[in-house]
Amino acid sequence: MFTSGSTGRPKGVCGMEKGLLNRFLWMQRRNPLCSDDVLLFKTSVSFVDHLQEFLSAVLTSTTLVIPPIDWRANPTSLANLIKAYRISRMTIVPSLMEIILPTLEKNISCVYNSLKILVFSGEILSLVLWKRVREILPETTIINLYGTTEVSGDCTFFDCKDLPGILEREEITSVPIGFPIANCEVFLVTHAGIADEGEICVSGACLFNGYLAEFLSSNHTEGSVISTYYKTGDYARRLKAGELVFLGRKDRTVKIYGQRFSLEEVESTLKEHPAVSDAALTFQSKGSPDYKAYLVFKNKDGIVKDSLQYREVNSSQDIMASIRSWLIKKVPPAMIPSFFLHVKSLPLTSSGKVDYVKLSSLECASEPCGIAQIKSGSGLVNPYLQVIKKAFCDALLVDEVSEFDDFFTLGGNSISAAHAAHKLEIDMRLLYIYPTPLLSFWTL
Known part of the structure; x- marks a missing residue:
């Protein structure tokens, strides 16, 4: 299998059969497939998720719906397939769910009775999307998975039935990725003394055997035991109860x-x-x-x-x-x-x-x-307003601004905002609340 290449050049991943089998057995023990289940094969064979879609059906003799390739690429067709074949379990990335959700909502009476388990994987699951799905499908079990091609697809899971309780005691911006699946170890390598926040590293049965034409060799020392582990390049934070919350990729962590x-x-x-x-x-x-x-x-x-x-x-x-x-x-x-x-x-x-x-x-x-x-129609000319506009121009290095121009829409940032605030002799925070010359004129 090859990595997605969404953040760089795809790499050939030498996966292991034991990793795929471990992932299948874990899910089968946790949420067993039944004889009346219907699965949907929608993922391209270029991506690791297709293996579980296919193997889960084959290894349990479960019905598997395989639509034409052009149907899989059409969100409307995909939503109609879920309705027509009464799909009972599906794995999907949040971006695609956002697209098909309006169509699913129109067919809610059919989907409501069939879709028992909805598994999210591949991207951050936002709280907003989770709330929308829960409102539309209140009886559906929603599971959020985290993993990469290098760890046989998935290495952590979170059952969203526990999310309301977490939201009462924790401040988070996305659905947690939860705990390790069976026979996998997931730990955080912290930096700069930040406790419970760091890079996600994975070892155990899910681990791949290395990259094509490359060699994987990393040491993880814990209790004087040296083992091979994979540094994902992803960062996470550990909540008080132990759940992990995805923070982002190493290459999508910035400093401004x-x-x-x-x-x-x-x-x-x-x-x-x-x-x-x-x-x-x-x-x-x-x-x-x-x-x-x-x-x-x-x-x-x-x-x-x-x-x-x-x-x-x-x-x-x-x-x-x-x-x-x-x-x-x-x-x-x-x-x-x-x-x-x-x-x-x-x-x-x-x-x-x-x-x-x-x-x-x-x-x-x-x-x-x-x-x-937008024309104000007032022809407003005021010396104080002109002072504010001049401060905006100086800070933004532009020749002219109108009374309706948003300081930050024009490219303003915290540095230029500090410059304008100094010129106007105001608290910089006020500029964020009143970002146009006219608003500043009315309120300052």
């Missing part, structure tokens, strides 16, 4: 203005906004940080009007300005993207994951630093 954080954490937060259907972030550190958020909107009904700032909220620029203001209240300033872009949909790999390589080349529905072109 001295603060290190995971892009996945910001993506999960953005998906909680009522107007956002999906979100993805890109970051490049060449020269000044190029930090962008790509947003897929739901519909106009989910958009909150800000009558103080805009006479009408009818453009993507207006929506993104309100989303930025909302996000400022959720995360530290350094985690706010420099640019927000509206896209119709996020590009996906053939396995259904977000394709971050293609993402930056998308033709966006709005310019990255575009401004809402």
Whole structure:
């Protein structure tokens, strides 16, 4: 099998039969397949998840629905298959579930009675998506798995029936990935003295035998016992009860203005906004940080009007300005993207994951630093307003701004915000709350 290559060049993984068998036996003991179950074979044979879809049916003599290839690539057809064949158990990546969920909701009476177990794998499962699925399928068991091709597909699991209790005592931004499956050891290699947070490392029956034309050899010393383990490049945090929460990939952990954080954490937060259907972030550190958020909107009904700032909220620029203001209240300033872009949909790999390589080349529905072109009709000229606009221009290194221009939509960040706040002799936090010259004029 080859890795997905979504973050780089695919590598040939030399998997082990015992890893696949261990994964199958663990799930069969935990959630046994019954004679009346119906499974769906939808994953490309290029990806490791297809092995469990196929083997689970073959090893238990369970009915397996194998649709035409072009049907698997069509979300609507996939949703209709689930309804028509009364699929009882399915593994799916969250990105694909987001797409087919509206169609499933229309056929809820049929799906409700058939889909017993829904397994999420391959991406972070957001709290928002979990809540939507639970509302639509309250009787369905929802399981969140974590793993890679190198660990036979999956090495940890979390049963979402325990999530309400965790949310009462813990502050998390995504569904936990839980505990190790049988015969697997998962531990965190911590850095910089941070307890219970570090890189996920895996050993045990699930482990692969190395990369094609390469050699896997890493030492893990624990109780003077040396064993082979796999450093995933993923980071996680351990909750008080022992569950792991996925933080992000090593190559998607960034440092901006001295603060290190995971892009996945910001993506999960953005998906909680009522107007956002999906979100993805890109970051490049060449020269000044190029930090962008790509947003897929739901519909106009989910958009909150800000009558103080805009006479009408009818453009993507207006929506993104309100989303930025909302996000400022959720995360530290350094985690706010420099640019927000509206896209119709996020590009996906053939396995259904977000394709971050293609993402930056998308033709966006709005310019990255575009401004809402809204006329106030007031012809407002005020010396104090001009002082605010001049401070914005100096901080952003631009020649002109209008009274409606959002400081951060124009590319402002925590450094330029500090510069503008110093010029205006105000607390920098106020600029995040009142990001346009007119709002600042009315409130400062």
